[in-house]
Each structure stands twice: as C-alpha cells, then as structure tokens.
Amino acid sequence: MKFFQKEIKLQPSSRGFHLITNSILDAIPEIGQISIGQLQVFIKHTSASLTINENADATVRTDFESHFNVMVPENAAYYKHTYEGPDDMPAHIKTSLLGASVNIPITKGQLNLGIWQGIYLCEHRDYGGSRNIVITAFGV
Numbered sequence: 427m428k429f430f431q432k433e434i435k436l437q438p439s440s441r442g443f444h445l446i447t448n449s450i451l452d453a454i455p456e457i458g459q460i461s462i463g464q465l466q467v468f469i470k471h472t473s474a475s476l477t478i479n480e481n482a483d484a485t486v487r488t489d490f491e492s493h494f495n496v497m498v499p500e501n502a503a504y505y506k507h508t509y510e511g512p513d514d515m516p517a518h519i520k521t522s523l524l525g526a527s528v529n530i531p532i533t534k535g536q537l538n539l540g541i542w543q544g545i546y547l548c549e550h551r552d553y554g555g556s557r558n559i560v561i562t563a564f565g566v
Contacts, residue, residue, distance in 0.1 A: 427564060427565065427566055428456075428459060428460060428463075428563075428564065428565060428566065429562070429563070429564045430454060430456040430457070430459075430562070430563045430564070431560065431561065431562045431563075432453050432454050432560075432561045433558060433559065433560050433561070434449070434450075434453045434558070434559050434561065435556050435557070435558055435559075436449060436547060436556060436557045436558075436559060437556060438553075438554065438555050438556050438557075439547060439549045439554070439557075440549065441491070441513070441549050441550065441551060441552050441554070442487060442488070442490075442491045442549060443477075443479075443487035443488075443490045443491055443546045443547075443548050443549075444487070444546060444547045444548075444549065445481055445487075445544045445545070445546060446544075446545050446546065446547045446559075447481065447537075447539075447544040447545045450465075450467055450545055450559070450561055451537070453561055454561045454563055456563060457532050457535060457536070457537070457563045458535040458536075459535065460532045460535060460563060460564070460565040460566065461533075461534060461535065461565065461566055462532065462533065462565050462566055463531075463532040463563060463564050463565015463566065464529055464530070464531060464532060464563070464564060464565060465529070465530045465531075465532055465537060465561065465562070465563045466527055466528070466529050466560075466561070466562045466563075467527060467528050467529075467530070467545060467559060467560075467561055468526055468527040468559065468560045468561075468562075469526050469527070469547070469557060469558070469559055470526075470557075470558040470559070470560065471521070471526075471554075471557055471558070472517075472518055472521055473514065473517035473518055473521055473550050473551050473554060474517070474521060474547060474548060474549050474550055474551070474554055474557050475520065475521040475523075475524035475525055475526060475548040475550070476524065476525065476526065476527060476528045476545065476546065476547065476548065477524045477525070477528065477545075477546050477548060478528050478530070478539070478543050478544065478545055478546065479543065479544070479546060480542055480543070480544070481539075481542055481543055481544025482542055487546070490546075490548075494520050494523075494550075495516075498516045498519045498520050498523070499516065500512040500513055500516050502515075502516075511552070513550070513551050513552050514551065516550065517550035517551050517554075520548065520550045521548075521550060524548055528545060530545075532563060532565055547559075
C-alpha cells in the first residue's frame with residue numbers, strides 16, 4: 427500500500443463556495459501512482475468547510491451561499507459566541523453542517539468523481555484568511 431500526504435495553504439478567498447479541485451490535484455500528483463484507493467481532503471479550521479457538488483455552473487455556488495445565509499443567519503439573538511464578529515458563530519455552525527473533510531475514490535490514478543462534481547472550499551467568514559488543507563492519498 428502506498429501513502430502520500432501533503433499540507434497546502436490556500437490563498438484567502440472571499441466568503442462563499444469556491445472550486446478547489448485543481449488546487450488539490452496540483453498539490454498531489456502522486457495519485458497517478460495509485461490504481462485503487464482513496465483521497466481524503468481535510469481542512470484545519472472551524473469556520474470553513476469542504477463539500478463536493480456541481481463543478482460547472484457557478485450559480486450553484488451562489489445559491490449555496492444564499493441558502494446557507496438564510497438557514498444560518500447572522501446576529502441571532504440566542505448566540506453567545508459573538509466577540510469575533512457577527513459572521514463567526516454562523517461560520518462554526520455552517521462548518522459543522524457541511525464537515526471538515528471529504529473522501530474521494532481513486533481509480534486508475536485519477537479521482538473517481540462524477541462528471542459534474544468538484545471539491546468546494548466553503549468559506550464562511552467575511553475575512554477568513556488563508557486556509558490549511560491536509561491531503562492524504564492512499565491505495566495500491
């Protein structure tokens with residue numbers, strides 16, 4: 427079994443949902459050495475998350491942002507954790523809803539994603555800064 431692991435730092439992104447599939451693939455070309463395996467992508471933050479969804483139509487990413495802002499509003503009267511700004515507690519909730527990692531099969535040296543699937547960085551803060559991602563590929 428082969429194991430490869432890299433940690434990368436993504437440049438700061440505006441609040442919203444951003445495709446990062448190519449950044450992940452560029453960082454770990456060793457997946458080409460794996461016939462059958464898995465790629466795990468993990469974000470080391472509590473106010474940004476990862477998910478897999480539509481990779482072609484940018485309006486899907488815009489709609490995700492709009493929906494999550496309605497579903498998890500800022501300035502809810504019951505929030506206690508407010509000292510880091512009105513976007514902070516909603517960012518933590520959104521991160522817990524979406525999750526900190528995604529797993530993708532590797533087949534014949536390539537990610538086995540559906541034709542319209544891509545990996546999203548979900549930036550939930552107005553000024554989240556750079557984000558650290560751990561990428562682990564393993565298999566035979």
